[in-house]
Amino acid sequence: MSVEVPTLASLQAQGKKAAVVFWVGCAGSFDDRAKKITKAFVKILNHTQTSFAVLGTEESCTGDPAKRAGNEFLFQMQALQNISTLDSYGVTKIVTTCPHCFNTLKNEYPELGGHYKVMHHTQFLKSLIKEGSLKVEGGSYKGKRITYHDPCYLGRANKIFEAPRDLIKKLDAELVEMKACKTKGLCCGAGGAQMFKDAEEGDKEINIERTEQALDTQAEIIAAACPFCNTMMTDGIKNKKQEDEVKIMDVAELIANANNL
Amino acid sequence: MGYLPNFIFLCLLIFGGGFFTRNILRIKRNILLGKEAGRNDQKSERWKHMVRVALGQSKMGVKPVAAALHLVVYIGFILINIELLEIILDGLLGTHRLFAPLLGSIYDFLIGSFEILALLVLIAVIFFWTRRNLVKIERFWKSEMKGWPKRDADYILYFEVVLMLLFLSMNATDALLQQQAAESYIKAGSFPVSQFLTPLFEGLGLEALILLERSFWWAHITGIIIFLNYLYYSKHLHILLAFPNTFYANLDSQGKFSIDxxxxxxxxxxxxxxxxxxxxxxxxxxxxxxxxxxxxxxxxxxxxxxxxxxxxxxxxxxxxxxxxxxxxxxxxxxxxxxxxxxxxxxxxxxxxxxxxxxxxxxxxxxxxxxxxxxxxxxxxxxxxxxxxxxxxxxxxxxxxxxxxxxxxxxxxxxxxxxxxxxxxxxxxxxxxxxxxxxxx
Missing domain, CATH: 1.10.1060 (Fumarate Reductase Iron-sulfur Protein; Chain B, domain 2)
Structure with missing residues (x-):
């Protein structure tokens, strides 16, 4: 199934505007696994006939990994350029599938002059259901045992715990919690720019610890809502040789699949 | 003798209070070596945050056992300090149980409550010590907890045990002196806990009892002043700083890191x-x-x-x-x-x-x-x-x-x-x- 993905530039050329900008993010644009999440989300946007657009080649890293790595200068360079681009199109509303982009756009751009209504895709999907444009029934996920991993920058940092869980419950699935969840959720190990470096010496990798907690729930699917968490948990499952039994899926993929998109 | 005890008490108070003030001012000076933080906004939100988190201990509940034990010691600490006011006035004025005639039966109720709290504090402290030293809860035994931090934690518990025992012993000997109608030991207070200590002191002569009661009284207030001054050197400073610290806390989303x-x-x-x-x-x-x-x-x-x-x-x-x-x-x-x-x-x-x-x-x-x-x-x-x-x-x-x-x-x-x-x-x-x- 092909997808319709207008860019802000192309819409402007036609004298049109988009209601919301989908901020794809670097992982969503370049990482093979994350690209599938991007596509699933776009399929839902197309299916619900949502007026949206992407920045495409005009999008650039939000600067989050640079900031967490300590390079405030590079972060602000990225942020101010992105704000300039967004403002040139008069963007007011942004949705993103990456909690890191979400957090930075929502919390750190305002002080640099970028004021937007920023939503994470799980919040956005929930609002689509609420306004009636998206219907979700369990389908193949009905009765499946699913556990949800809270991304730190979505959960603890921004207190969004319920939107992703509500979506999973809409699938008529059995949502089971890990021993560390919500405010106590354990990091997947990728945050704070750790994604891009080897871990310091220790006796275990963080993603293995978290994967073990997830496997303890006996879930068939580990739902994630962050491309980086997805990568870390996927690696963890492979390490545990459970990749045939347990799948790591983004909440958007679950919703798209349930709707046969 | 005359006014000598009053004078000694005044000196103790001035010295103890003065040394404490000097150290608190040093802490303030050290803290203000830091840069401006821009946390003087949202005053009403800040008050609410302090009341909820410090006074109301809202974040303690994550660990229910520790929360309950901590609550006992916290309430005990605050309420028993009401008694401290009387002790200080008695010491300065040379009176004994100054508030008893003023408060009547309320006084009995208060002293009785303090005794029960003291017992609860003792029990809580024993649990704390056991968790730390016998159960060896892992977080108390990490590598940074070796040496002084470990000893500091134990000293605080020992301090609390000694202070509570002195308070109860003081009351036990006082009650005996009241029974013997000793001079200036007016009938006052109720002693639901220290009554179990009185057998230890029965059979002692009047003079020995008075000496013991006075010793417990002086040791108790001196111990409190020493403990107050110990705070400066200890992790226990949190009992004071938890309040300003929660007031000036970051109230923004945790995900927002400061922008330079x-x-x-x-x-x-x-x-x-x-x-x-x-x-x-x-x-x-x-x-x-x-x-x-x-x-x-x-x-x-x-x-x-x-x-x-x-x-x-x-x-x-x-x-x-x-x-x-x-x-x-x-x-x-x-x-x-x-x-x-x-x-x-x-x-x-x-x-x-x-x-x-x-x-x-x-x-x-x-x-x-x-x-x-x-x-x-x-x-x-x-x-x-x-x-x-x-x-x-x-x-x-x-x-x-x-x-x-x-x-x-x-x-x-x-x-x-x-x-x-x-x-x-x-x-x-x-x-x-x-x-x-x-x-x-």
Whole structure:
């Protein structure tokens, strides 16, 4: 199934505007696994006939990994350029599938002059259901045992715990919690720019610890809502040789699949 | 004799209070070595936060057993201190149980309640000691808890046991003296707990009893004054600093890390020189990016360090620590306090001026290895019952490493190079950002 993905530039050329900008993010644009999440989300946007657009080649890293790595200068360079681009199109509303982009756009751009209504895709999907444009029934996920991993920058940092869980419950699935969840959720190990470096010496990798907690729930699917968490948990499952039994899926993929998109 | 006891008591009070005040002023001076934090906004929200988190102990409930025990000691501590007012007045005026005639049966009720609280505190402290020393709960036995931190924790418990026992013994001997209608021992108070101690003192003569009662009374108030002064040297300072620390806490979303506005002007000048002119000129250009020593931190971060009671909830939930890395958020706070104390002593010795000691928080206390192990997941911040933010110190120190020393791990330099060159942390061309559309 092909997808319709207008860019802000192309819409402007036609004298049109988009209601919301989908901020794809670097992982969503370049990482093979994350690209599938991007596509699933776009399929839902197309299916619900949502007026949206992407920045495409005009999008650039939000600067989050640079900031967490300590390079405030590079972060602000990225942020101010992105704000300039967004403002040139008069963007007011942004949705993103990456909690890191979400957090930075929502919390750190305002002080640099970028004021937007920023939503994470799980919040956005929930609002689509609420306004009636998206219907979700369990389908193949009905009765499946699913556990949800809270991304730190979505959960603890921004207190969004319920939107992703509500979506999973809409699938008529059995949502089971890990021993560390919500405010106590354990990091997947990728945050704070750790994604891009080897871990310091220790006796275990963080993603293995978290994967073990997830496997303890006996879930068939580990739902994630962050491309980086997805990568870390996927690696963890492979390490545990459970990749045939347990799948790591983004909440958007679950919703798209349930709707046969 | 005459007024000698009153005079000695006054001296004890002045000396104890004076020494405590001197040390508190030193702490204040040390904390204010930090930079401005901009936390004077949202006053009503701040009051609410303090009432909820410090007074109401809202974040303690995560661990119900510890919360219940802590609540007993906390309430006991506050309420028994009402009695302290009477003790001080008695000491100064040479009276005995000054409030008894004024309060009548309420007095009996109060003394009885204090005794029950004292017993509950004793029981709670025994549980605390057992958890720490026999059950050996892991967070109390991490590597940073060796030596003084371990002893400090135990001393606090011993102090509390001794103070409660002195209070109860004082009442037990007092009750016996009341029964014997000894001079100036008016019939007052009820003794639901100390009545079980009286058999220990029965059969003693009047003089011996009076001597014991007076000894317990003096030892109790002297012990309280010593304990008050011990706070300055101890992690127990949290009983005072939890309040300002929660008042000046970060009330923003945990995901919002502080933005350096000095840098903003620099970046604006580079990117949009025409717009940069409208940016407010910073009062003083930054002499240093990030933090390598306590002087570079904000005063609230330094107050955080003094407020830490080393409970280790932060370290217990830290993903890096859980997986055996060197990082421990508690150690970050302990190191910050230790370095700040060292700087404070340096200032005392050098008559108010800090003489460079060729040391700093980075490397001499906190290693880059610890800093780079952090995933910035905020679990430590979330876990702290008194709103301490170890993560902000880690991030400020990373900023120093990267912006002043270009000392990031090699892979991170590569990642940042990619962002600089092609706007993504990986080496992909920005022109390929939409390729996913056509992929299967």
């Amino acid at each position: 506005t000095d840098i903003k002007r620099e970046v604006m000048l580079m990117l949009f020189p025409e717009k940069a002119a409208t940016e407010p000129e910073s009062s003083s250009p930054p002499d240093k990016f990030g933090a390598s020593d306590v002087f570079d931190l904000k005063w609230t971060q330094l107050m955080n360090a003094y407020s830490c009671t080393e409970c280790g909830r932060c370290t217990e939930v830290c993903p890096a620590n859980q997986t055996g890395k060197k990082l421990s958020p508690r150690k970050i706070m302990m190191d910050t306090r230790d370095r700040l104390e060292e700087v404070g002593i340096n200032i005392n010795v050098n008559k108010g001026v800090f003489e460079d000691d060729q040391k700093q928080l980075l490397n001499d206390y906190i290693s880059p290895e610890e800093l780079w192990a952090c995933t910035s997941c905020n679990a430590c911040v979330e876990a702290c019952p008194v709103a301490i933010d170890p993560l902000s110190i880690i991030m400020d120190m990373r900023q120093y490493l990267v912006m002043e020393q270009s000392a990031a791990p090699q892979e991170l330099n590569a990642m940042m190079g990619n962002i600089e060159n092609n706007g993504a942390p990986w080496p992909f061309s920005n022109q390929d950002r939409l390729q996913w559309i056509n992929e299967k």
